[in-house]
Amino acid sequence: MKKSIAIAIIGLFLCSGMQSCKKMDLDPLGVLGEDALFGNEAGARKYVAGMYSYLPIEDFVYHPERGFRWDNYWQNPETLAAMSGEMTGQFWGIAGAQGFGYWPYDRIRNVNTLIAGLPKYKANYTEQGYNQIFGEAHFLRAFYYFALVKRYGGVPIIKDVQDPTADKEQLLVSRNKESEVYHFINEDLQVAISMMSGSSERGRANKYVAAALLSRAMLYAGSIAKYSSYSNLSGDATDKQLVGIKKEEAEWFFKQAYDAATTVLAGPYSLYNKNAQDKELNYVNLFLDLDSPEDILIKEYSLTAPHNNRLKHSYDATHLPNPTFSSDNESAAYPVLNVVELFGELPITDAGGKPIRYTDRKQLYADLEPRQRATFYFSGMELREGAERRSFDIQRGLYKTFPGKAADAQMGAGTAAINSESNRILAGPKNSLFDYNGTKINITGEHGMWKDGHANNTRTGFYIRKYINYKMSTKDVKLYNSTQPWKVFRLAEILLNKAEAAYELGLIKNDETLKQEAFQYIAQVRNRAGAKPYLYTAASANLSGKYGYPLDGNLQFIREERERELCFENHHWWDMRRWRIADVELNNFVPNSLMPYLVLDELKYAPGGERINSFIFIREKEPWNKTFNFEKKWYYEPIPGGELNKNPNLYPQNPIY
Amino acid sequence: MRTIYLLTALTGLLFLNACSKTDNYDGPNASMKGQVIDKLTSKPFMTGQGEFSIRLLETSWSDNPAPQDIAVKQDGSYNHTKLFQATYTLQPYGGAFWPAQKIEGYQLGANAEQNFEVTPYLQIKNVKWTLKAENKLEISCTLAAPITGGLPQVIEVRPFLSLTPYCGAGNRIDAYYKDEYRALINQNWENIGNMQTGEGKETYTIKDIPLKSGYTYYVRMGAKVRDTYEKFNYSAVEAIKVP
Numbered sequence: 001m002k003k004s005i006a007i008a009i010i011g012l013f014l015c016s017g018m019q020s021c022k023k024m025d026l027d028p029l030g031v032l033g034e035d036a037l038f039g040n041e042a043g044a045r046k047y048v049a050g051m052y053s054y055l056p057i058e059d060f061v062y063h064p065e066r067g068f069r070w071d072n073y074w075q076n077p078e079t080l081a082a083m084s085g086e087m088t089g090q091f092w093g094i095a096g097a098q099g100f101g102y103w104p105y106d107r108i109r110n111v112n113t114l115i116a117g118l119p120k121y122k123a124n125y126t127e128q129g130y131n132q133i134f135g136e137a138h139f140l141r142a143f144y145y146f147a148l149v150k151r152y153g154g155v156p157i158i159k160d161v162q163d164p165t166a167d168k169e170q171l172l173v174s175r176n177k178e179s180e181v182y183h184f185i186n187e188d189l190q191v192a193i194s195m196m197s198g199s200s201e202r203g204r205a206n207k208y209v210a211a212a213l214l215s216r217a218m219l220y221a222g223s224i225a226k227y228s229s230y231s232n233l234s235g236d237a238t239d240k241q242l243v244g245i246k247k248e249e250a251e252w253f254f255k256q257a258y259d260a261a262t263t264v265l266a267g268p269y270s271l272y273n274k275n276a277q278d279k280e281l282n283y284v285n286l287f288l289d290l291d292s293p294e295d296i297l298i299k300e301y302s303l304t305a306p307h308n309n310r311l312k313h314s315y316d317a318t319h320l321p322n323p324t325f326s327s328d329n330e331s332a333a334y335p336v337l338n339v340v341e342l343f344g345e346l347p348i349t350d351a352g353g354k355p356i357r358y359t360d361r362k363q364l365y366a367d368l369e370p371r372q373r374a375t376f377y378f379s380g381m382e383l384r385e386g387a388e389r390r391s392f393d394i395q396r397g398l399y400k401t402f403p404g405k406a407a408d409a410q411m412g413a414g415t416a417a418i419n420s421e422s423n424r425i426l427a428g429p430k431n432s433l434f435d436y437n438g439t440k441i442n443i444t445g446e447h448g449m450w451k452d453g454h455a456n457n458t459r460t461g462f463y464i465r466k467y468i469n470y471k472m473s474t475k476d477v478k479l480y481n482s483t484q485p486w487k488v489f490r491l492a493e494i495l496l497n498k499a500e501a502a503y504e505l506g507l508i509k510n511d512e513t514l515k516q517e518a519f520q521y522i523a524q525v526r527n528r529a530g531a532k533p534y535l536y537t538a539a540s541a542n543l544s545g546k547y548g549y550p551l552d553g554n555l556q557f558i559r560e561e562r563e564r565e566l567c568f569e570n571h572h573w574w575d576m577r578r579w580r581i582a583d584v585e586l587n588n589f590v591p592n593s594l595m596p597y598l599v600l601d602e603l604k605y606a607p608g609g610e611r612i613n614s615f616i617f618i619r620e621k622e623p624w625n626k627t628f629n630f631e632k633k634w635y636y637e638p639i640p641g642g643e644l645n646k647n648p649n650l651y652p653q654n655p656i657y
Numbered sequence: 658m659r660t661i662y663l664l665t666a667l668t669g670l671l672f673l674n675a676c677s678k679t680d681n682y683d684g685p686n687a688s689m690k691g692q693v694i695d696k697l698t699s700k701p702f703m704t705g706q707g708e709f710s711i712r713l714l715e716t717s718w719s720d721n722p723a724p725q726d727i728a729v730k731q732d733g734s735y736n737h738t739k740l741f742q743a744t745y746t747l748q749p750y751g752g753a754f755w756p757a758q759k760i761e762g763y764q765l766g767a768n769a770e771q772n773f774e775v776t777p778y779l780q781i782k783n784v785k786w787t788l789k790a791e792n793k794l795e796i797s798c799t800l801a802a803p804i805t806g807g808l809p810q811v812i813e814v815r816p817f818l819s820l821t822p823y824c825g826a827g828n829r830i831d832a833y834y835k836d837e838y839r840a841l842i843n844q845n846w847e848n849i850g851n852m853q854t855g856e857g858k859e860t861y862t863i864k865d866i867p868l869k870s871g872y873t874y875y876v877r878m879g880a881k882v883r884d885t886y887e888k889f890n891y892s893a894v895e896a897i898k899v900p
Contacts, residue, residue: 232809234756234885548810548843548883583887588834632887651721655885656751 038114039121044133047114051140052203053309054107056147057299058570059486060313064096069310073479076314077333080573084582085628087568088460088591089333097630099151101640104144105158111141112161128197135195139205139213142188145181146217150574151637153178153243153654174649175639177241179249182221186256189214193260198267202298208267209297212489215260215497220578221245222253222504227580230549231635236652243636243654251508254501261498269293269491271528279530283374287467288484296489303483314479316472319464321447321457324390325383328478330456335376335464335568336591337619343372343531343564346594348617353405355616361394361596364617370530375567377463379445379596388474394461395445395615396595397426398434402616412595412620424597426451436600449595449623459623461594466568487569492528495521496562503558512538515554522561529565547581577635586630591622633657688738691771693729693749697803701733702754702775703891705817705825709752711735711773716762717743726750731823740765749773753881753888755804776803778882779811781892783860786876792899794866798878798892800850800857808846809882814861815839817877817891824875824894838863868899 027033037043056068063070064080081087083096114137122130141159148155156173157180164171176184192210200206225245237243245253272294275282286292290300305311314329322330340346346364350356358364362380365373377383379394400423410416418424425434427443428450434443444450448457469484499521506514519536526533540553559579563572576582595618602614633656644650693702693711710726727737729752745765749757754775763771779800786796796816802808817824818833840861842849850857868874874897879889 230883232884545843548812588836632885648719648721 034117038117039124041125041129048136048140051107051110055140055143056104057486057488059299060315061310065100067100067102071310073314074318074329077318080570081568082333084573084576085586085589085591086335086339086572087333088336088622088626090456097634099637102147102151103640103643108141108144108158109161111137111144112159116161131195132197135192136205138188139192139210142185142192142213145185146213149178149181149185150220152639153636154181157181157184172647172649175242178243179241179245182217182253185217186214193263203300205297208264209489211260211263212296212494215257215264215494218253218257218260219497219501222250222257222501223578225250225253226504227549231580231632233632233635233655235655237654240652251505254505257497257501258505261494261501264296264494265498269296271491271524273528279370280374283371283529284465284470288469290485294491295487296491298485298487300485301483303481312480313482315467316469316477316482317479319468320477324446325474326477327475331458331463332456334458334460335462336460336622337594338592339567340372340376340462342560343369348619349406353407355402355406355618357602358615359613361615371564375466377465379461383470384474392447392463393445394448394458394596396449396597397424397443398441399424399597399599401601402599406618409618412618441598459593460591461596464568492525492565495525496565500558500562503555518558522558525561525565547584580635582630583632586628589628590625593620593622595620683742685739685741687740687742687765687767689740689765689769689771690734690736691773693733693773693775696774696776702777703893704729704731704733704752705827705891706731706823707827708825708888710750712748712750714746715743716746731825742766747771749775751886751888753778753890777890778802778808778884779880779890781878781880781890784878784892786897788897788899792868792870794868794897795862795864796876796878797860797862799860800880802846802850802855805846805850805852805855809884810845811842811849812881812883812887813839813841814878814880816863816866817879819875820872822875822894824877825891826879826889833866838866870899873898
């Protein structure tokens with residue numbers, strides 16, 4: 001009996017699954033359909049918000065080896081600047097040069113869906129509203145393609161929504177030429193510029209944002225056209241022009257970059273100059289002020305945003321020393337002396353080559369360019385307010401005596417006679433004292449340099465200041481706790497884009513006026529930075545031996561100005577690639593450090609017993625000897641292996657892989 | 658009841674037979690070896706251990722095969738014993754020589770021997786070394802270019818030092834691979850050599866290389882041009898005994 005009841009229950013239960021005649025093809029609840037998303041402005045706004053969230057912006061949470069929106073926030077200092085030799089750091093060097101297989105055709109499909117679907121609902125919009133969103137979609141698509149082309153060279157151009165059930169042959173799309181992709185980006189952005197208006201809510205595109213991207217992309221294409229032949233990347237991909245652009249096209253691309261920059265400069269932007277009296281503070285604030293007239297597009301962060309949006313970062317906690325200025329992580333990357341010196345030589349030796357003596361480390365940077373002081377923290381600079389206010393205290397060690405020239409220290413080599421252990425006293429990792437004739441003297445500074453080159457304190461003698469939020473309290477400087485916005489496009493870059501494009505055009509057309517015009521824009525950037533004006537000469541130095549291609553002193557200055565103004569903003573890596581100089585610049589490159597030492601036999605005491613110091617600054621090799629090399633194949637990243645397996649038409653692979 | 662358990666357990670065994678189809682293709686039982694020869698000297702091509710390779714494309718199955726590379730040894734020889742018998746395209750690939758001829762449609766049998774001839778970009782000649790006071794090495798050489806037309810820019814000349822007879826860019830004492838021990842050139846051949854005879858005009862000297870007493874160093878000079886791969890052409894390895 002029991003058994004039959006059980007069977008009956010099971011039987012009934014099975015029957016409950018037999019309702020086969022119900023209509024299954026229903027619109028799902030809780031999922032927004034096309035009409036809800038494309039049919040009105042609020043829906044479209046929601047749709048593009050998702051795309052902005054995944055937009056390939058190389059911001060604070062970008063990891064060159066792991067990708068966009070990378071969650072391990074203690075890895076925030078592993079940036080493109082730590083690959084390009086602008087910074088050196090703890091663990092990470094150039095490992096990200098082959099990228100992470102970025103292949104955002106899913107996102108591109110989302111944009112294509114929008115572009116294809118929107119015209120159906122045109123009647124629901126005002127004309128201006130429709131044009132704005134239609135143009136914005138083209139901007140977004142160009143942004144994705146630019147992120148692809150600068151990594152891989154030519155990639156397949158997909159501008160329609162592919163049907164997944166279509167013929168295999170149709171779905172296995174071949175790569176386009178690198179030049180064709182840049183032309184496609186140009187077309188999309190021209191549509192965006194012509195359709196969008198000149199203003200938008202913060203963080204979204206408008207006409208000028210599209211023009212800013214256009215000027216950057218076309219400048220990249222122009223320099224690749226001009227210089228790619230010098231890097232001699234041969235192979236099938238080069239023969240088919242999947243990588244590299246023909247030299248004849250350089251002029252057209254530079255002209256496009258020039259014109260696009262002109263469009264942006266006609267817009268409502270101006271260089272940030274709210275603290276014109278104090279150019280140093282002005283330059284620091286430029287990166288922190290949310291309401292800056294220089295910003296063309298920024299990406300904002302928020303501590304309250306849901307975590308999976310990755311809308312907070314750890315820039316402060318991973319670039320400042322713990323515990324004085326950070327209460328969580330420590331500094332894992334610091335600027336190298338070579339970049340500091342790009343702004344102008346530091347007064348460290350006198351005419352005879354002897355180290356200059358300083359009673360206070362602050363004197364070293366007193367007369368330097370304001371922008372230089374605003375970009376780096378030198379030993380002696382102060383940070384934080386009130387009780388938390390402290391100086392950066394960086395000291396490598398002590399010399400009992402240093403009678404000779406700076407060169408006697410042989411870049412800090414232990415084998416130099418003056419660096420013998422009895423004369424040069426180093427210590428660490430913890431602060432320790434040296435007994436000099438009965439007086440105890442600190443051997444190292446609180447924030448480095450320790451003997452073993454302690455990883456989380458500077459090994460170069462500097463900390464980064466650009467983008468550091470000095471208004472935070474030290475107790476708030478923690479992982480996942482920084483929200484200063486990232487500058488995607490700012491006006492200074494556009495001025496530098498235009499200067500470079502103008503000068504390159506002047507060279508191609510042999511037009512002296514264009515060349516001189518370039519330096520108007522350079523002058524604007526330098527004036528705001530508080531830098532000395534550059535004296536233009538038509539007959540500037542011939543630097544052709546440097547990279548093996550024609551290069552003059554003026555163009556080199558424009559390039560260096562770009563590095564000075566945009567360093568640590570994830571530009572220089574791409575710039576070195578498009579100029580085809582990375583394999584020369586990063587050939588066995590060991591960064592230099594600037595090490596402050598106290599010279600003991602020169603110490604004096606004031607009548608009150610106060611010590612009068614005698615500091616010297618010695619240029620040394622970075623003590624870990626971390627070496628940067630650039631393999632030539634890295635001018636392009638390899639097409640991801642998984643994609644090649646899915647679609648053999650993507651062959652040939654990029655050169656040398 | 659027990660029978661039911663037993664039967665259930667045995668039923669499971671039925672599933673284990675699913676993979677009974679056997680792989681009846683031959684394993685990789687072909688081998689291939691040979692020598693890369695310098696076209697000018699007819700001697701083995703001078704290279705470092707594993708610095709370039711013989712690239713094999715197995716064309717029997719697909720138009721876009723993934724390349725297989727057989728590394729070439731320091732004496733210019735190569736050897737691979739686990740290849741499939743198939744049709745291949747062969748080419749010396751990625752070394753410091755002018756692009757080499759491809760051998761297409763090569764039918765690889767069980768045992769094959771295939772030599773390749775390549776023309777180096779540069780020859781390193783007249784290598785002279787002297788050991789100065791305090792065991793400082795001074796070493797010099799000249800260059801020659803077998804083919805001058807279209808030669809990429811010459812980048813640099815530098816010495817390679819090693820404590821074993823294996824010496825080259827991959828087997829080197831890193832401390833000597835520094836900017837101070839190299840001659841940076843970055844010049845086209847017309848500025849540094851004769852375009853007709855191919856002889857270089859200049860002697861490159863690297864001075865003050867500090868060596869340690871009591872060691873035997875193996876030294877060779879290398880030079881490279883700005884081609885795609887930027888590998889070095891070398892001189893012969895010489896042993897230097899430091900007293």
